[in-house]
Amino acid sequence: MRSIWLLLCLGLLALSSQVRAEEDVENLLPDIDLDNIEDFDENDEEFLQLLEQKAKNQDLERENELAQKLADVQHNILNPVVEIDPCETMHCGAGRICQMNKDKPECICIPECPEESEQRRHVCTNKNETWPSDCAVYQQRCWCDIKAPGCLNPENAHLHIDYYGACHESRVCDGEDLKDFPRRMRDWLFNVMRDLAERDELTEHYMQMELEAETNNTRRWANAAVWKWCDLDGDTDRSVSRHELFPIRAPLVSLEHCIAPFLESCDSNNDHRITLVEWGACLELDADDLNERCDDVQKAVPHLLG
Template sequence: MRSLWLLLALGLLALCHVQASEEIDDIESLDDLDDIDENEEEYLRLLEEKAKIKDVERENEIANKLASVRHNLINPVVEVDPCETMPCGAGRICQMKDNETPECVCIPECPDELDTRRHVCTNANETWSSDCAVYQQRCWCDSGDERCSNPDNAHMHIDYYGSCHEPRKCGEEDMKDFPRRMRDWLFNVMRDLAERDELTEHYMQMELEAETNHSRRWSNAAVWKWCDLDGDTDRSVSRHELFPIRAPLVSLEHCIAPFLESCDSNNDHRITLVEWGACLELDADDLIERCDEVQRSQPHLLG
């Protein structure tokens, strides 16, 4: 940066020096020198006076130009893409309308997915080629696009990953043992993320505590996952927010859907921390205590 300043200053000074030489060469043609006595001393005095005035003018000009350059370097004009700060949600992308206003439109194309592992099953028990195709269709139906194949698809969502299949029935014994399996799964996921250094500092401390204090193992893992799911930080988890935990497990754990449904004890389509603890057969007071600690350390997580 200092080298750049020196180059700019030297360039401007050189330019001004050339201009100054030309002005001194032409000074004899100036009108105010026409009536000067041939006295050489008076002539030199006036010449020196005019040179000083020109020097001051040049210095001011150089200072102004350098100040302008410095301002542009420190405060560059950066063009911000309006779409970068405009979230559109699944199945939509941001585009500029008439090159002036950003707007969210349905994603124009989804990749052709030939791999069946990309298939997803919706809540209507229909297999789609990819999650992109589901979100695109939902957007078309929501916006009244003629490409909407069924108006009901406006409320379609992904139930689980993979092609639709006949779900296994969750028996009474399976359901009874499911909270234990769920607690184990939550802790194992938390431990795996900690080993990959993908947890926040506070959650890393919670995981370490869970490793060394078995009485905290289940409550720490349960609070971590509940906070992770509570995306809008309103102290409850909606069925939509449960998607990241439900979709990957449906095809592997046939009891996950009825288990999560049972957690919503008052059937208000939301799961509170107390309801979450009851489902996992954990002490609600302990979970609330853990949650309060998270809130104090990371208030942005829980609002």
């Protein structure tokens, strides 16, 4: 009984092998008329050459296919397709955020500001009003700028932060304090410039100016004044606006009661902008010592300082 089952199994294996062999021949010789394959002898040299050539062709096709797939994978690794968010390259300014509108980025007023319960987050504005946060001030300014329903007063379009913390009664700056303040301001500017140079936080251009100020007493205050004026001139329009004075004003108002009247005095023509000559004048520096040496923003045409 076992012999019969063994013979049946061997017969099925032989039949399966024959079918696979015929399929292989059909795959290898797609251009040969298999109905007339009896015209070829299995030992015929031409038949064997055709088999060999077809096998080589298929191997070559498989190699090319694998090579192309590998090349595609390498290309995708070296050159990944990265979807760029248009909002990532769009600057909206304080109080605004970028939002997509019909596949186009646009700046809108920030819809909500975080609730701030700590008083140290409060800010005092130029209208001597305490606001819960700087975000709330910028949001209000934006709403009033576009005349949105959230605007409390149209004049708030020009609202800006005067200093950090709740509003408080300011000490009067007069007499010897006001008279001596320009000297103290000159020293403070030079010391800040020196500290940044020691921490290697100045550009090479300003590092050279600081070194010159260290080795030449006649340039000590003038170079520091020019550096800070250039630093404040964020939009490089060769003048410093009241908004651009914020980084120097806000941190010092609570500590230096003369900083606000001093900065107000710098705007001698009351046009809400401070030129380099005006900046030097309120620091009691000679205009001839002030050279406009702002890093990377030099103009081909000479710029008037006054």
